[in-house]
Amino acid sequence: MNFVQGLKCLFCETVYPVRVGYTCPRCGITGILDVQYDYAGVGRILTRHRLAARRDQSHWRYRELLPVGSNAALPALSVGGTPLTSTPALARHLGIAKLFLKDDGRNATGSLKDRASSVGVVKAREKRRPIIACASTGNAASSCAGMAASMGLESVIFVPERAPEPKVTQLLIFGATVLRVRGTYEDAFQLCQRSCEKWGWYNRNSGINPYLVEGKKTAGLEIGEQLAWEPTDWVAVSVGDGCTVAAVWKGFRELKTLGLMARTPRILGVQAEGAAPVTAAFLSGEPMRPMEPATLADSIAVGVPRNWKRAVLAVRESGGTMINVSDGEILEAMRYTGRLSGIFAEPAAATAVAGLYRAVAEGRVGRRASAVALITGNGLKDVQSARTAAGQPYDIAPDGGALEEILRERKLI
Numbered sequence: 422m423n424f425v426q427g428l429k430c431l432f433c434e435t436v437y438p439v440r441v442g443y444t445c446p447r448c449g450i451t452g453i454l455d456v457q458y459d460y461a462g463v464g465r466i467l468t469r470h471r472l473a474a475r476r477d478q479s480h481w482r483y484r485e486l487l488p489v490g491s492n493a494a495l496p497a498l499s500v501g502g503t504p505l506t507s508t509p510a511l512a513r514h515l516g517i518a519k520l521f522l523k524d525d526g527r528n529a530t531g532s533l534k535d536r537a538s539s540v541g542v543v544k545a546r547e548k549r550r551p552i553i554a555c556a557s558t559g560n561a562a563s564s565c566a567g568m569a570a571s572m573g574l575e576s577v578i579f580v581p582e583r584a585p586e587p588k589v590t591q592l593l594i595f596g597a598t599v600l601r602v603r604g605t606y607e608d609a610f611q612l613c614q615r616s617c618e619k620w621g622w623y624n625r626n627s628g629i630n631p632y633l634v635e636g637k638k639t640a641g642l643e644i645g646e647q648l649a650w651e652p653t654d655w656v657a658v659s660v661g662d663g664c665t666v667a668a669v670w671k672g673f674r675e676l677k678t679l680g681l682m683a684r685t686p687r688i689l690g691v692q693a694e695g696a697a698p699v700t701a702a703f704l705s706g707e708p709m710r711p712m713e714p715a716t717l718a719d720s721i722a723v724g725v726p727r728n729w730k731r732a733v734l735a736v737r738e739s740g741g742t743m744i745n746v747s748d749g750e751i752l753e754a755m756r757y758t759g760r761l762s763g764i765f766a767e768p769a770a771a772t773a774v775a776g777l778y779r780a781v782a783e784g785r786v787g788r789r790a791s792a793v794a795l796i797t798g799n800g801l802k803d804v805q806s807a808r809t810a811a812g813q814p815y816d817i818a819p820d821g822g823a824l825e826e827i828l829r830e831r832k833l834i
């Protein structure tokens with residue numbers, strides 16, 4: 422069964438039947454659509470009790486809240502069900518009472534984007550499109566290619582010049598046609614857009630495709646369920662395009678609508694200083710003004726975020742706020758997160774932790790607060806940045822000559 426009722430434009434608020442195109446026919450490309458559900462119908466099925474009895478640990482366990490039919494063929498790769506780990510040492514370092522890391526770097530292709538791509542390939546198959554295309558700074562790309570491979574679809578991927586090598590390598594291994602665009606993410610996005618229109622490929626761009634946010638919201642649904650329906654005070658999410666933060670909020674809001682959770686957490690949206698048009702729009706209350714992105718956190722280096730409005734509305738509705746952090750703070754967060762939790766976050770993922778650190782230091786998040794930081798991507802995705810953060814090993818001779826000195830320096834002996 423499918424509980425989708427229609428698609429509502431976030432700008433003019435017109436509701437369309439599901440057969441409409443990717444964005445609002447009236448508002449054009451800025452008219453992002455939001456999937457609407459029959460929550461009364463979903464609520465009759467998705468009870469706490471029924472959910473607890475479900476064996477499926479993947480994100481398809483919330484299929485009544487996903488825009489896929491009950492008979493739809495699903496990719497074989499497992500997505501979701503990622504661990505929510507309590508990290509007391511990291512909580513102490515940040516100066517808050519309790520902290521959990523939701524490690525979405527553990528998804529099939531190493532990032533939260535798998536939640537979206539898995540829905541994307543199901544929709545492509547449903548619409549009988551053999552080719553799926555995507556423009557991405559890296560993770561959406563490798564995820565799209567991996568999920569396409571799992572479903573037997575072809576993928577065409579546009580990446581900006583600066584996409585990290587490990588992500589590009591993943592694409593090539595998954596058999597994608599990889600087009601490295603000499604330009605920014607925005608250039609890649611535009612070229613992908615035109616190509617999809619010209620050749621009729623299914624467009625997996627979370628900037629415009631309304632179904633991808635639905636996949637990503639399962640991160641919020643899982644956090645709610647993993648916390649036994651008692652949410653933390655805050656959930657920190659890094660923001661590039663804005664789709665992820667809005668999606669996570671949608672998940673929490675749905676849990677409340679369905680009566681599964683009595684209250685919702687506040688959302689802390691975190692951007693990198695060098696690519697922060699969403700924070701600017703949030704703070705000023707004015708429309709988003711594009712900027713030239715400059716941050717080492719490649720996954721959130723988005724100068725023209727398409728989901729900025731959805732993100733601003735989400736953070737505001739949650740009673741939360743937005744904050745920016747520098748690249749230096751991001752690198753430091755990669756280091757202390759790894760050292761104090763054993764979780765290896767890529768720069769854009771560590772951004773969420775860095776944002777929490779700063780928010781606590783500035784008194785915006787209280788010292789008695791509990792929080793979840795969403796680790797959106799695995800650190801192995803961008804080894805070069807990680808090495809900038811991590812430094813070098815000690816090179817020693819086989820006779821171990823310098824060993825004692827080093828151990829003493831590290832206070833190990």
Ligand SMILES: *Cc1c(COP(=O)(O)O)cnc(C)c1O
Pocket residue numbers: 532533534560561627659660661662663664665666720721723767769770797798799
């Ligand atoms: C895509 C991504 C984000 C941000 O998601 P948006 O939807 O672009 O805001 C954050 N971290 C990682 C690792 C990502 O891949």
